[in-house]
């Protein structure tokens with residue numbers, strides 16, 4: 567910390583000073599606690615599928631190879647490996663950022679192209695779910711920021727909109743300018759998030775619809791990554807959602823500065 571606290575001249579200044587120091591210490595302790603919790607949650611999330619895969623394979627190796635159970639269990643293991651892959655991808659997004667953040671230099675990021683690229687990345691799922699995917703931009707929008715982090719933010723939000731949409735649903739991305747800010751709205755008319763979970767969805771590994779929709783796979787890391795990156799880039803970010811009606815994510819960029827706020 568480079569912060570310098572001026573030396574107090576009077577008693578009440580001493581009091582203010584000790585309050586400032588205490589509140590700083592509390593914030594540091596909270597951050598350390600969150601980091602510890604994250605590491606322990608992450609190792610649990612990684613170990614559980616590995617234990618399941620190992621146990622399943624150990625049982626399987628003792629069985630005859632041509633029965634139905636054999637095939638079912640192998641498929642089960644493949645699904646668990648897919649899940650691990652997703653988890654490792656997202657943990658790497660975080661780790662890559664932690665490693666590189668000293669070297670990040672702001673660059674011109676062309677938002678319209680970022681949105682189109684991310685939509686294309688999701689085209690397989692958009693087609694297979696027969697979604698009506700819309701993208702509208704009033705103009706060409708550029709911001710001064712970090713391309714990788716901005717792409718990661720859009721990847722997580724747009725893939726959620728697609729993933730939590732019902733078959734034949736609609737996903738729309740709308741870019742415009744309001745009050746000198748570039749505004750991006752990503753909306754879907756999918757399964758929505760219940761009101762009581764609207765805050766918890768930003769916590770690492772928290773999944774809101776996993777019991778109601780066990781077929782929709784995820785790690786619970788996407789929105790916590792978005793929250794972390796938007797905060798660091800000084801991008802406003804919030805979610806509006808209603809269960810069974812749909813979800814809208816709103817991002818607000820400053821044109822000049824969306825660089826790192828360390």
Ligand code: ADP
Nearest residue numbers: 726730758767773774775784785786787788789
């Ligand atoms: P996940 O990998 O589970 O999708 P996220 O961190 O991206 O993790 O999202 C956390 C939870 O928020 C999800 O499990 C889901 O319950 C809910 N969620 C996120 N986006 C949407 C959306 N567009 N529609 C409905 N639910 C969503």
